[in-house]
Amino acid sequence: MQMPKPRITDVAQVAGVSTATVSRALTQPDRLSEKTRQRVFDAIRTTGYRVNRAARNLRTQRAGAVLVLVPNLGNPFFSLILSSINDVFAANGYSVLVFDSQQPSAPDQVVSDYLFNGSADGVITLDGHMSATMGETLKNADLLRNVVFCCEWSDKLLLPSIRSDNPLGARLAVDHLVALGHRKIAHVTGPSDNILARVRRSVFEDRCAHHGLSIAPDWIIPGDFTLSCGARAAERLIALADRPTAVFCASDEIALSLISRAQQAGLRVPEDLSVVGFDDIEIAGHVSPALTTIRQDRALLGRMAAEELLGRLQSDPSPHAVPISFAPVELITRSTTAPPPGR
Amino acid sequence: MQMPKPRITDVAQVAGVSTATVSRALTQPDRLSEKTRQRVFDAIRTTGYRVNRAARNLRTQRAGAVLVLVPNLGNPFFSLILSSINDVFAANGYSVLVFDSQQPSAPDQVVSDYLFNGSADGVITLDGHMSATMGETLKNADLLRNVVFCCEWSDKLLLPSIRSDNPLGARLAVDHLVALGHRKIAHVTGPSDNILARVRRSVFEDRCAHHGLSIAPDWIIPGDFTLSCGARAAERLIALADRPTAVFCASDEIALSLISRAQQAGLRVPEDLSVVGFDDIEIAGHVSPALTTIRQDRALLGRMAAEELLGRLQSDPSPHAVPISFAPVELITRSTTAPPPGR
């Protein structure tokens, strides 16, 4: 009852041609005469033939797949990026492999595994943790040009990188609060080993200094981008004797849960406390009060990264340029920011 | 400067054994003597050898990868499931391919592509849309046993399915509202072609009937699980002459944006309007008021589905059982539900 899968020779037989011709019909149809091309396609249809991917990959030494390394797949910030990466590659005949880099195995390990054993032709990593030694290893195998960073990146390893203009984002946030009249601004950071968290924090500090604002040590609250750290930050903020009138949060999730906890403690947002987030995740506009935040164009980030990698996979010559592209960010003013109390 | 990738023959040469022995060292190490096994592993280390996946796949007729079909990758509800699926397969040496089934190509098409051309050994689909004819096609190739549904499922196609106990969830929601004293309950549905939406709606109706509540046609508001439809639903609700005192929403995202819009219109939640969601996405507990909802254990769903598929891929005999497993759901009572006004 169960037919064996048709192979290329079966198609060739049915069409009355050689396997080479069938193969050419599939990969370079214009090299065949109209007549045989039709015959082959008919035969493919009647046999129900599908190219065996493993055989093709072995012969052509390509995988037809790319790996996306995602730190925390459960985070909605990443999943939209993944989605647009998927769109680009699907449209170009590539499969997309995902790997959650929070897994025990280090990102380094995963990237080299997939690249070296030929499971993937290239890698987009949303995780900036990659060591310089891994870079060396990849370079020696001439695989370095098949890796691009998206969103995060590493200072230790120069690779093409698509990222939001984080400095601008942080500046917009601070300037917005200052323009409203705030002089005491707090900051909830991301994880200290995260490049985005470091950039946002350092620009926050610089920009405060630029405006002549001093920052009490208590006002910089270490966090990790998550909801739960936002709630904790709110508690610390509330307990402060000299309480800031505004907070710049390193992520929307921090901001949202911080607001929620602050409200539960009787603080009004934005009347008593202004809050600015970062990312503009979808829900930010659908809570009340709606979150003022810095928009990152996640779909664009994913698309740009995918197209950069695609270009590298398809262009044979090895252009040794290492482009860094900045996706625009934008201040989205909603309802969680207002002038400080008593103005 | 650039060494060619070492192949199995290179390892064999270095170790002074045949390729068969090297291969066995990799796949069935206990069939080798301690001494040669060590020699082979040493040689692997010194050469930096990695198994070529395409070659292995071609020879063994397996892909070592599974496909996860996700309707809307950007939706955080799915991405956490994806994450736990990824964990299970990563731990068992499988790669995970993802595909967003919102892509132009129909789910059917994608599944058959990946399975037939040997890109994937199995499929977990979070998308319940699959035709009976596709089922036939797969059955004919004996590939049907390598597909499992997770979360969603199809009535037209009997396949192993891991799902939350949706009827219980809807019942818990309605009963909770009724217990608080509500007699006029609205429902915002998911897309009408979605199996989950249909089940939740029909249980909602049944359960209201069971409690002797009548439902005005206006009180069933068609939605699509998204944030924006929640806002629209709020507007319709507010405009109603005979307004319900409670709403059961088919998803948390609907509930959250509905609440937000209702609050903007001056309605108090839960005093004027009680709201119950469905899913218990992470943010549900981190907004104010915190959302009362039906918890689905997404990590468990993903894990169960992954383990079911894994079992099927690893067990040769074809057990023709088609298990349907229900993951438990739970009412999480938070702060968006209260007795109706005037009680």
Added chain:
DNA sequence: GTTTGAAATGTAATCGATTACACAGTGCGG
């Protein structure tokens, strides 16, 4: 010291495509 069976290893066929190279057919200019 054989015999014998199990354990360890080797030889070579095989998976299913792609593609270098060879060859046949066709049309054109001289």
Added chain:
DNA sequence: CCGCACTGTGTAATCGATTACATTTCAAAC
């Protein structure tokens, strides 16, 4: 009518592993 360039197609080598089958090694039993 021949040679030449070009187009279209076929033959067979090849990608890099796995594994059926053959062969060697070895220890225990006689």
